[in-house]
Amino acid sequence: MTDHTNTLKPPYYAVIFTSTLTGEDLASYSQTAETMLSLAQQQDGFLGVDEARETVGITVSYWRDLKAIQAWKQQIQHAEAQQQGRASWYANYHVRIAKVERAYSWQL
Amino acid sequence: MTDHTNTLKPPYYAVIFTSTLTGEDLASYSQTAETMLSLAQQQDGFLGVDEARETVGITVSYWRDLKAIQAWKQQIQHAEAQQQGRASWYANYHVRIAKVERAYSWQL
Numbered sequence: 001m002t003d004h005t006n007t008l009k010p011p012y013y014a015v016i017f018t019s020t021l022t023g024e025d026l027a028s029y030s031q032t033a034e035t036m037l038s039l040a041q042q043q044d045g046f047l048g049v050d051e052a053r054e055t056v057g058i059t060v061s062y063w064r065d066l067k068a069i070q071a072w073k074q075q076i077q078h079a080e081a082q083q084q085g086r087a088s089w090y091a092n093y094h095v096r097i098a099k100v101e102r103a104y105s106w107q108l
Numbered sequence: 109m110t111d112h113t114n115t116l117k118p119p120y121y122a123v124i125f126t127s128t129l130t131g132e133d134l135a136s137y138s139q140t141a142e143t144m145l146s147l148a149q150q151q152d153g154f155l156g157v158d159e160a161r162e163t164v165g166i167t168v169s170y171w172r173d174l175k176a177i178q179a180w181k182q183q184i185q186h187a188e189a190q191q192q193g194r195a196s197w198y199a200n201y202h203v204r205i206a207k208v209e210r211a212y213s214w215q216l
Contacts (some may be wrong), residue, residue: 011140011205014122014177014204014206015122016122016124016158016168016208018158018168022216050124050126050164050166051164051166052160052161052162052163052164052165052166053160053162054159054160054162054198055160056158056160057160058158058159058160058166058168059122059176060124060126060166060168086214090214090216091215091216092213092214092215092216093213093214093215094211094212094213095207095210095211095212095213096118096122096208096210097208097210097211098122098206098207098208098209099206099207099209100124100204100205100206101205101206101207102203102204102205103202103203103204103205104202104203105200105201105202105203106194106198106200106201107199107200108130108198108199108200
């Protein structure tokens with residue numbers, strides 16, 4: 001997550017993507033995930049991302065508005081990656097699009 | 109995540125909690141985290157949770173409404189755990205309260 005997202009004032013949007021992997025073709029999964037992250041960062045309206053994976057993988061990406069989310073969903077290389085994801089990497093996934101209404105932080 | 113949350117129809121709320129640990133007192137952190145999860149599940153309006161930790165820990169909990177989120181924030185054992193978290197476990201954390209407007213799933 002960038003410092004930018006830490007100080008970002010709501011309202012903005014979060015896309016909560018949770019997934020379970022099949023375990024198939026993990027090297028190409030990792031490589032594509034990395035490419036997608038760097039492409040997302042180039043999209044207009046991209047604000048930041050948090051990611052972690054244990055049993056379930058959670059990627060929360062932050063966006064200026066619904067239009068920016070829609071544009072990223074349809075970006076051509078991302079659309080291809082989604083297809084490849086359904087064909088081999090993912091056992092299941094859930095996408096939730098949510099409007100961040102309040103945000104606060106704490107640090108040592 | 110329970111099956112219940114998978115099929116849940118928006119609108120509902122997500123609390124996106126991201127954190128970095130100090131690494132201090134990890135055994136009591138894990139025990140308290142487990143206790144908090146089982147207490148949260150007993151709260152009115154609790155719908156489910158997704159969790160993963162790598163460098164950053166992400167816990168996304170799902171709730172019926174803001175009132176249910178507020179009640180959990182103020183639950184006495186949870187309030188104590190938050191205090192203990194700031195005193196020893198967390199280097200930083202971010203809380204985002206977001207209204208889930210759309211949700212869809214895919215599975216093999």
